[in-house]
Amino acid sequence: MKQVICVKWGTAYGPEYVNRLYGMLRRHITGEFRLVCLTDNAEGLRPEVDAYDLPELGCEWPKKSLGKWRKLVMWSADMGEKTGLEGPVLFVDLDSVIVDNIDGYFSHGNPEDVILARNWAKPMQRLGQTSVFRFPIGKYPHIIENFRANPQAVADKHGFEQHWVTASVPGGIKFWPHLWTRHFRLHCLPAFPLRYFKPARLPAGARIVTFPGGPNPADVMLGRWNTQDPPHEKPWDHFRAAFAGGVKHRWRHLRSFVLPPPWVAQHWVE
Incomplete structure (x- = not known):
C-alpha cells in the first residue's frame, strides 16, 4: 500500500x-x-x-x-x-x-x-x-x-x-526528476509585468505544484496574493494601489499580483 x-x-x-x-x-x-x-x-x-x-x-x-x-x-x-x-x-x-x-x-x-x-x-x-x-x-x-x-x-x-x-x-x-515537482512562483507564474495580463501556466510534465513562501493556492484561486488583498482585484487597481498612501514596499506590492489560473481551481478540490 x-x-x-x-x-x-x-x-x-x-x-x-x-x-x-x-x-x-x-x-x-x-x-x-x-x-x-x-x-x-x-x-x-x-x-x-x-x-x-x-x-x-x-x-x-x-x-x-x-x-x-x-x-x-x-x-x-x-x-x-x-x-x-x-x-x-x-x-x-x-x-x-x-x-x-x-x-x-x-x-x-x-x-x-x-x-x-x-x-x-x-x-x-x-x-x-x-x-x-x-x-x-x-x-x-x-x-x-x-x-x-x-x-x-x-x-x-x-x-x-x-x-x-x-x-x-x-x-x-x-x-525527483526535475519536471515532476514544480514551484508555483518560479515555474508557473509569468514574470512581472506579464502576470498582470496572463494567468500562471501549468508546466508540461508537472505532477505536483508546490507553493513554498506563498502565495497560497486558496488565495490564487481568488486572484489575490494573500488575504490582505481583495479577491479578483483588477490589474490596474492593484498597480495604482502601489502608489497610494500606506504602502511601504512598493516594488513588492507591484510584483505580488496573480490572476486566477483555471487549473488550480480544477485540481485543488476535495
Missing part, C-alpha cells in the same frame, strides 16, 4: 486542506493508499484520513528562525510504531496541488533513499526542498536527535529545516 503523511498545526491551514489533499491523492494514485495526518486538531477531517497527535518538538524553539522545525518530528525513531507506517513514506505539504498521476513518487529510486524536490530558489546549490519528499520511516532518527541536542546552533547555521535535512542524510539526498 502506498503511504502518505502530512502535518497540520496551528491555524494557518484548516481541515479542508487535508481533505483536499486526500481527494487529490484519491484521483492521482493507482490502487490503495493511506494518508496519515499529524495534527494538533483533527476536527473536521474526513474519516478516511488517519489522524494522530502531532508530537512536540522536544526542545526549545530556535530564536529568530523562520524554519518549519516541527516537521522534524517525522524523523523520530518511534514514528512508525506510533502510526503503523513502515518503509518508504511520501510527505506532501498541505499547500501543494497534485495535477497528475503520482505513482512514480512511490517507485522512483531505492526504497531507502531520501528523495526531495530541488530547492529551485537556489538552483546552483545542492539543496533540497521539503514540500514533497520521500523517506524511510524511522531510519534516520539522528536528524531530530541532533537537532534537539543544540537547536539554536542548527538553526543559526542552516536557517531552515529543509537545509538541515539536506545536510544530515548519510550519503546525501536524491532529487
Whole structure:
C-alpha cells in the first residue's frame, strides 16, 4: 500500500486542506493508499484520513528562525510504531496541488533513499526542498536527535529545516526528476509585468505544484496574493494601489499580483 503523511498545526491551514489533499491523492494514485495526518486538531477531517497527535518538538524553539522545525518530528525513531507506517513514506505539504498521476513518487529510486524536490530558489546549490519528499520511516532518527541536542546552533547555521535535512542524510539526498515537482512562483507564474495580463501556466510534465513562501493556492484561486488583498482585484487597481498612501514596499506590492489560473481551481478540490 502506498503511504502518505502530512502535518497540520496551528491555524494557518484548516481541515479542508487535508481533505483536499486526500481527494487529490484519491484521483492521482493507482490502487490503495493511506494518508496519515499529524495534527494538533483533527476536527473536521474526513474519516478516511488517519489522524494522530502531532508530537512536540522536544526542545526549545530556535530564536529568530523562520524554519518549519516541527516537521522534524517525522524523523523520530518511534514514528512508525506510533502510526503503523513502515518503509518508504511520501510527505506532501498541505499547500501543494497534485495535477497528475503520482505513482512514480512511490517507485522512483531505492526504497531507502531520501528523495526531495530541488530547492529551485537556489538552483546552483545542492539543496533540497521539503514540500514533497520521500523517506524511510524511522531510519534516520539522528536528524531530530541532533537537532534537539543544540537547536539554536542548527538553526543559526542552516536557517531552515529543509537545509538541515539536506545536510544530515548519510550519503546525501536524491532529487525527483526535475519536471515532476514544480514551484508555483518560479515555474508557473509569468514574470512581472506579464502576470498582470496572463494567468500562471501549468508546466508540461508537472505532477505536483508546490507553493513554498506563498502565495497560497486558496488565495490564487481568488486572484489575490494573500488575504490582505481583495479577491479578483483588477490589474490596474492593484498597480495604482502601489502608489497610494500606506504602502511601504512598493516594488513588492507591484510584483505580488496573480490572476486566477483555471487549473488550480480544477485540481485543488476535495
